Amino acid sequence: MVSTLDDTKRLSIATKLADMRALQNLLINNEQQFIENCTDDDIRHRLQNMLEDDRKNLGVLDTAIVQYGVKGESTTSTQKMIEQIQERMASSDLSLFEKVQEHELLKHRQTMAGLLIHKAAQVVGADIEAAIAPLNTVNFENRAHQEQLKGILEIFGVRELTGLEAKQGLWARVQDAVAALTGVVGSVVTRTDSEMSIRELLLMDHSKADILFMEILNASDPQKIQEYFGQLYKDIKVHGTAEEQVLYPAIRPYYEHTQEIFEQTDEVMEMLDEIKPVDPASSEFKAKIKQLRTAVRTHINQEENDIFPKLRDNFSHDQLLQMATEFKTAKSKLQSSIADSELAKH
Known part of the structure; x- marks a missing residue:
């Protein structure tokens, strides 16, 4: 647990x-x-x-x-x-x-x-x-x-x-x-730093999630598994919430499947909360992690294949930089909120 x-x-x-x-x-x-x-x-x-x-x-x-x-x-x-x-x-x-x-x-x-x-x-x-x-x-x-x-x-x-x-x-x-x-x-x-657009920030997050999934599935020590999942849990929660606040509202006028992306994000959030109380040493834990990885990868593929071209075609360079700033600010606030919540528990 x-x-x-x-x-x-x-x-x-x-x-x-x-x-x-x-x-x-x-x-x-x-x-x-x-x-x-x-x-x-x-x-x-x-x-x-x-x-x-x-x-x-x-x-x-x-x-x-x-x-x-x-x-x-x-x-x-x-x-x-x-x-x-x-x-x-x-x-x-x-x-x-x-x-x-x-x-x-x-x-x-x-x-x-x-x-x-x-x-x-x-x-x-x-x-x-x-x-x-x-x-x-x-x-x-x-x-x-x-x-x-x-x-x-x-x-x-x-x-x-x-x-x-x-x-x-x-x-x-x-x-x-x-x-x-x-x-x-x-x-x-x-x-x-100002040259880093929203697309690059999202790609960095996607790559980090892939690495964390690999670290969890390759680890055998329950303590290491717990460490990696703890980071993955926070990263995906923050990433998904920031996307719902910044990315999806901006892309909605240009992407007809935006509601589907919202629902995918909510589904991933629910899966994270279902995994959180499971014992990392159990076989059930890694089975659920594999299901989560599939859901996250499906979401990432749709985002990179469908939304990224919409960003390129419908937003100026300056708009993409501004969106990156807003996304980074949203993530920072969410991370602070999680840190404060954890501190309050102790």
Whole structure:
């Protein structure tokens, strides 16, 4: 019997994602201050580009968190650390060099947090790896930013120590490093969160559901089965409800079988609730999971084969992006509601 929809490993990853989001806001605030206080036009330009990346990456983080499907809160230690750094950044006791030096360390911290989440995902579940795929953008761009910041620190540091300009050797190495990173990542680095349409968000959800079904059916440990089903239960409930709120009303004027899609979604929701109290160790559990997978796959096939062309033919690019934003917002609110409900039970 599934007593809880939460798993401690998944909650730990959710907490680390929340820490990353809190730190991302700090990075943005720092860079805004640096731009205001810097008189070097070249460095201001580099910082402005970094700021634009980080604003975009905040949206990427939000997407990864919503796709992950488990709500977490930033730790007290992270919140205290951020407050302390905000005080130091506002202080006149530190030079601009010292503030940027501290900022570079924060970039390193953010990079390592992202890499740690990916490593944790590899040992917890393939569905997590799929959900947090957008995080690749943040991780690689933070590494590129670290190289940029090293060049800025060299210039500021030499000026502070000698009053003279630094030789530009490091900038060449920085440019080579950034170019290499960009070459490795390819389109992932240049992709912006705003380019992710409703179709892509739906496909990510569909792929994650497929992986969770595979993980459940291949697992033999009842505890692992319970963990995977707990995630599947939440994901499908949130996905289906968000579709009913955002996607189906929008597509109804162009798709005559919209009511059928509503009914399919409701049927899947009922099947989930029927499975929830069943013992994961019983043969009945996996039999019901197979029936659920068939129902979900039928729904997905109809959505991808019938609704996706309707989206392409009847909605502008901007409308599809707006629908994606509304879908992501609806999912986030539903996930928070589930998290609050689980917390109230404890």
